[in-house]
Amino acid sequence: AQSVTQLGSHVSVSEGALVLLRCNYSSSVPPYLFWYVQYPNQGLQLLLKYTSAATLVKGINGFEAEFKKSETSFHLTKPSAHMSDAAEYFCAVRDDKIIFGKGTRLHILP
Amino acid sequence: GAGVSQSPSNKVTEKGKDVELRCDPISGHTALYWYRQRLGQGLEFLIYFQGNSAPDKSGLPSDRFSAERTGESVSTLTIQRTQQEDSAVYLCASSFDRGPYNEQFFGPGTRLTVL
Numbered sequence: 001a002q003s004v005t006q007l008g009s010h011v012s013v014s015e016g017a018l019v020l021l022r023c024n025y026s027s028s029v030p031p032y033l034f035w036y037v038q039y040p041n042q043g044l045q046l047l048l049k050y051t052s053a054a055t056l057v058k059g060i061n062g063f064e065a066e067f068k069k070s071e072t073s074f075h076l077t078k079p080s081a082h083m084s085d086a087a088e089y090f091c092a093v094r095d096d097k098i099i100f101g102k103g104t105r106l107h108i109l110p
Numbered sequence: 111g112a113g114v115s116q117s118p119s120n121k122v123t124e125k126g127k128d129v130e131l132r133c134d135p136i137s138g139h140t141a142l143y144w145y146r147q148r149l150g151q152g153l154e155f156l157i158y159f160q161g162n163s164a165p166d167k168s169g170l171p172s173d174r175f176s177a178e179r180t181g182e183s184v185s186t187l188t189i190q191r192t193q194q195e196d197s198a199v200y201l202c203a204s205s206f207d208r209g210p211y212n213e214q215f216f217g218p219g220t221r222l223t224v225l
Contacts, residue, residue, distance in 0.1 A: 034213065043114075043201070044153075044216040090153065097143065097166060098214060102152035 002027045004091045006101035014109045019063075019078040021104045023091030026072065032094040033074045035065055038103075039087045047089070050074060061085070083108050112136075114217035116202050122223045123192055131187040131220045135204030142185050143214060144177055145201040153201065159185065160207075192224045 007022040025031055033050040048059025055067045061084075065076045076089060086108045091101040115134045123129050135142050144156040155169040159179045170176070174192075179185040189196055199221050203214035 036216075043218045044203075044214075046213045049213060097155060097158045099155065100145075100153040 002031075002093045002095045002099055004033075004093045004099060004101040006089075006091050006104050008104050009102065010105045010107065012107040012109055013081045015083055016080050019076070019081045019085065019106065021076040021089050021091075021106065023065075023074045023076065023101060024072050025074060025091075025093045027093050027095070031067075031074075033065075033067065034092040034094065034098065035059065035063070035074075035076050036090045036092060036100075037087050038090065044090065047076070081106075081108050083110070114202055114204050114215050116200075116217040116220050118220060119218065120221045120223075122225065124225050125194060126191055128188065128190045129192055129222065131189075131200050131202075131222070133185045133187070133202030133204075133217060135183070135185070135202070136215055138182075138206065139204035139215070140182050140207050141205040141212075141214075142179055143203045143205075144185070144187050145203065146171075146198045147201055147219070148198040156187070156200075189222075192222075194224045197222055197224045 003026045005024045035047040036044045037047050038044045047063050048057045050057050050067045058064045063078045065074050088103045088105045090103045092098045117132045140161045142159040145153040147153050157177045158166040174190045177187045199219040201219045202217045205212045205214045
């Protein structure tokens with residue numbers, strides 16, 4: 001069965017610092033991977049998705065994720081954090097249905 | 111409308127009562143999902159509808175939970191004899207079809223509080 005593991009339920013970074021949110025997956029080949037974001041009191045929205053066209057995927061709001069098959073990882077990064085990035089981030093993998101990780105809440109420190 | 115809508119946005123009920131939660135997916139989306147998000151937790155898959163296929167009910171936590179979908183339109187999630195542990199945000203999502211790269215579009219959720 002496919003699954004995702006997000007390391008760290010809470011991550012705090014200073015404004016302007018690098019954001020790194022970790023996601024490891026377990027999947028049959030090929031994996032279909034997604035990152036979703038949930039801003040406070042809002043619904044989930046898609047940040048980016050891996051479609052096998054390129055291992056480095058760029059998403060909205062300056063986020064990107066790199067697919068590394070050897071590490072079974074799909075970590076989310078952003079070079080410089082903004083206060084508006086404070087939210088909960090979910091990694092997901094899809095088979096016939098999408099399975100979500102438990103989420104990582106990102107806190108931005110001024 | 112342009113997005114997935116859910117009603118009501120908030121529901122407060124007493125333990126033991128039945129509740130119905132409604133989801134209107136994006137027009138043309140054949141796949142519809144229900145998830146539960148408890149406070150501080152991730153998304154818990156409940157049920158998945160795809161076109162006219164039998165729904166995947168593997169995530170329903172008990173027989174108190176059921177869901178129906180009318181064709182490729184509205185869906186209703188019913189919780190019978192609610193318990194306090196049912197308190198959560200119930201999220202609905204739809205997607206164009208079951209193709210692997212098709213993203214899900216989420217509704218704003220229904221916040222259920224069982225007293």
